Amino acid sequence: MSTTVLPPADTSEPRPSAFAEHSPLRRLLSWEGAITALLIFAVLVASFGVEGFADSFNLANAQLDIVEIAILSLTLTLLVVIGEIDLSIASNLGMCSALMGVLWNGGLSIETIIPITILVGALAGALNGFLVTFVGLPSLAVTIGTLALYRGLAYVLLGDKAVADFPVSYTTWPSKTLGSLPIPYPTVLVIVLAIVVGVILHATPVGRSLYAIGSNKEAARFAGIRVKRITFWLFVASGAFAGLAAIIYTLRFSSARADNANGLELTVVAAVLLGGVSIFGGRGTLPGVLVAVLLVGVLRNALILDDVESETLMLVTGGLLIISVLAPNAVTWGRERWRLRRLAQKAASTS
């Protein structure tokens, strides 16, 4: 990665909008361009350097390994863009998974369990949304709280037991592929959801208002954007997506457990930030996040296939996270220094 990599529109000069710049060169130099290049580089290295990587069996499995991360990252992107965060997503997933086990043991049909699970996930999201928007608590504090709460409820529901006797016709669904292509069904679902969320974020007035909220909440409110309403419903959507991810996770492993997806929220946050979404809100694109999710998946898969130890694996994920948070700030800091020096020089020459 070169040092000229810039996050989108991270400029100290006032500009109307990051999206006014569509020149190919700018795009190449953008954060999204840089991590896309990194992804292509990683795929090339893995294809030629790691035996068995570019095999359809492996590629299909590698996609399945990031399905839940991808689903959760879609709504988390929207939340981070408006300057909020949801750390309870993986706990919500665990709770929904435990619930599926309880409902299945209770004799309900899978067809009934699926909508109920999504509904309960959405309700858990609504609680987050309520506490953030109507009670006015910071989302970081609220969702750290519900992270513990939902995981606790998961254990209340199912204890340390596992429910595993889901019907085979459903548990084999996630690993089925589109014909002979190495594309499992859940990937198709992710693509459809990504298009919907991507269109909302990048091609609708609602999407533009999300950036406005993230840039300046007060200004957005005065501009007539219903900040609270939008925030609330984004948390609901985040919860519903956690419920959906729980269904795929549970059926994929044929195992409903309270500890399912333990700690996954950190990987999702890492992917969203690595994708170029600013943790302070107002900045970032969905394609960037999706590329980052793929990059995380490719790195994990290739490293494991190459017998790299799991500690190194954590080091790589952690390293990427630190880079993704540090790099944009470092660039901003550097530019600011440069601008100040220019100003000082100008002042010196004019006096």
Next chain:
Amino acid sequence: MLLRARRATALSAALVAVTLAAAACGGTTKDSNEDTAAGPASSASANPDAPLKEGLKIAFLPKQVNNPYFTVADKGGEKAVKEFKGEYKEVGPSDASASSQVQYINTLTQQGQDGICVSANDANAVVPALTQARQRGVKVVTFDSDAAKAGRDAFVNQADPEALGRTEVQLLAKQIGEKGKIAILSATPNATNQNAWIEFMKDELKKYPGMQLVKVAYGNDDDQKSFQETQGLLQAYPDLKGIISPTTVGIAAAARYLSSSPYKGKVALTGLGTPNQMRQYVKDGTVKEFELWDPAKLGYLCAYAAAALSSGQITGAEGEKFKAGELGEYTIGKDGAILLGPPQVFDAKNIDQFNF
């Protein structure tokens, strides 16, 4: 505003309606669920005279890497793989959650391993990946913690519940001269393992009319709780002669209490523990003998089972026999289970030979 609120209400109502409609329609339920997972049938026949192949790639996949117990077990596996001139490796996740092993199973399959020795974090979560592995010719042997039958060719079982339960009573009987009040300090009241062992203990106690079981206490596999329960037992029964604790957490906590109390050396303690936890209590005389299986032998046997499967000596069917190096000959039991053997008893003389 009113209109929007109405829209939200309508949306919620629609969602609930869809849910209820789906609920009414019925569909696939637990009761109607007839299809059960079936693994690839082993159509090959066993040739007990086939030589062990050289250069077999055998991979160990513990519940968690860097866990001392599995490090010892996997080292045992490595020793076996070296003996039959194979390629050994150990891979695994750093956390022991249900799904964390699946990615590793997939990559081991992709790498074309001949055999995988796996201790399953979740009996079912690993099955789809293991089934794929077996379809691609990988032999799968579980050890320590079994996977559902569809996912593996054989299971190396560390201990027979009956042998564990009975020998613990025998160890204590020897230590207290077959006379006096005894208690059991278990994990949780609903721990399946422990309860099975306790049933066999009660049955074995019938052979010792001088010994009287006064209480089964539960320490919930929590160090503090187990410590307090031990204290409580000795206050309630000052003439207690011995305690059996069939849990590694319980026995260590009980030993810690006894070693600093006036009961040290007067109340016998035995059960299941690891040598590293119990070393100091054996050396200071609090505990004479306790037992557990030897994880190194467990890994060793697992590697030989995987090699015998890969070489076609066995298919995993009941009654087949194979040789496991220095451990001698083993016979496959019901459901592909291979029993390691009697538990290992640790005392002051041999405890320093073990490190786990």
